Amino acid sequence: xxxxxxxxxxxxxxxxxxxxxxxxxxxxxxxxxxxxxxxxxxxxxxxxxxxxxxxxxxxxxxxxxxxxxxxxxxxxxxxxxxxxxxxxxxxxxxxxxxxxxxxxxxxxxxxxxxxxxxxxxxxxxxxxxxxxxxxxxxxxxxxxxxxxxxxxxxxxxxxxxxxxxxxxxxx
Numbered sequence: 001x002x003x004x005x006x007x008x009x010x011x012x013x014x015x016x017x018x019x020x021x022x023x024x025x026x027x028x029x030x031x032x033x034x035x036x037x038x039x040x041x042x043x044x045x046x047x048x049x050x051x052x053x054x055x056x057x058x059x060x061x062x063x064x065x066x067x068x069x070x071x072x073x074x075x076x077x078x079x080x081x082x083x084x085x086x087x088x089x090x091x092x093x094x095x096x097x098x099x100x101x102x103x104x105x106x107x108x109x110x111x112x113x114x115x116x117x118x119x120x121x122x123x124x125x126x127x128x129x130x131x132x133x134x135x136x137x138x139x140x141x142x143x144x145x146x147x148x149x150x151x152x153x154x155x156x157x158x159x160x161x162x163x164x165x166x167x168x169x170x171x
Contacts, residue, residue: 049167066105071129107134
């Protein structure tokens with residue numbers, strides 16, 4: 001790249017629909033996680049696995065291929081409000097989901113974490129959830145910074161199908 005023209009001239013990949021989500025213009029009614037919790041596992045809800053207290057959902061707006069969320073069925077934004085049984089189950093399913101991501105996507109590493117509360121950056125602060133994001137060597141670039149867009153090559157439907165098959169066999 002010619003250093004004299006950067007950053008003035010560059011190719012840009014536009015995703016204006018993503019900004020509606022980021023700016024909360026398209027606000028769903030109610031909690032999307034609670035909606036998923038009350039329904040069966042399905043492509044519509046992107047829920048691939050459920051236990052008595054926990055569900056695993058494919059992220060509708062993934063940071064990378066294979067990005068899943070692990071969350072309690074009960075609506076709460078506070079980790080400390082979980083019962084011992086809910087907490088134990090959540091973390092057992094988190095562990096199972098880490099193994100699923102490793103087995104299905106074979107990443108070089110993972111980001112695993114939770115933004116606890118709105119101030120910490122949680123997009124849905126009233127229903128706590130862990131993110132598991134697979135990472136590969138070289139997947140970091142400036143595209144998300146300069147174009148405010150992350151390029152993900154897999155549709156959530158494809159991710160759902162892969163994880164659904166995995167959890168049916170191993171869950």
